[in-house]
Amino acid sequence: xxxxxxxxxTGILFLTAPYPTLTVPFTTxxxxxxxxxxxxxxxxLGLQTALDLKYNSASNVxxxxxxxxxxxxxxxxxxxxxxPLIKPFSxxxxxx
Numbered sequence: 001x002x003x004x005x006x007x008x009x010t011g012i013l014f015l016t017a018p019y020p021t022l023t024v025p026f027t028t029x030x031x032x033x034x035x036x037x038x039x040x041x042x043x044x045l046g047l048q049t050a051l052d053l054k055y056n057s058a059s060n061v062x063x064x065x066x067x068x069x070x071x072x073x074x075x076x077x078x079x080x081x082x083x084p085l086i087k088p089f090s091x092x093x094x095x096x
C-alpha cells in the first residue's frame with residue numbers, strides 16, 4: 001500500500017513537471033505526508049519496544065506448526081470386522 005502510493009506520487013511528479021507552479025506544492029505536500037508516516041511508524045515501534053521491555057517479552061512473530069498425532073497402539077488386521085471400510089477413489093466416483 002505504501003509503495004503503491006509512493007509510485008503514484010512519483011508518477012504525478014512526472015506529470016506535473018511541465019508546470020512548476022504545481023510541482024513545488026505537490027512535492028512539499030508529498031514530503032510532509034512521508035514525514036508524518038515515518039513519525040507514526042517510529043512511534044508504534046517505540047511503544048512496542050517499551051511494552052516488550054516492561055513485560056519482558058519479545059515481539060517475535062513466527063509461524064510455528066505443531067502436529068500432535070495420537071496413536072492408540074491398536075493394529076487392525078486385514079479382513080477384521082473392526083477395520084474401516086476403505087474404497088478406491090474409482091469406486092467412490094462411480095457411486096451415486
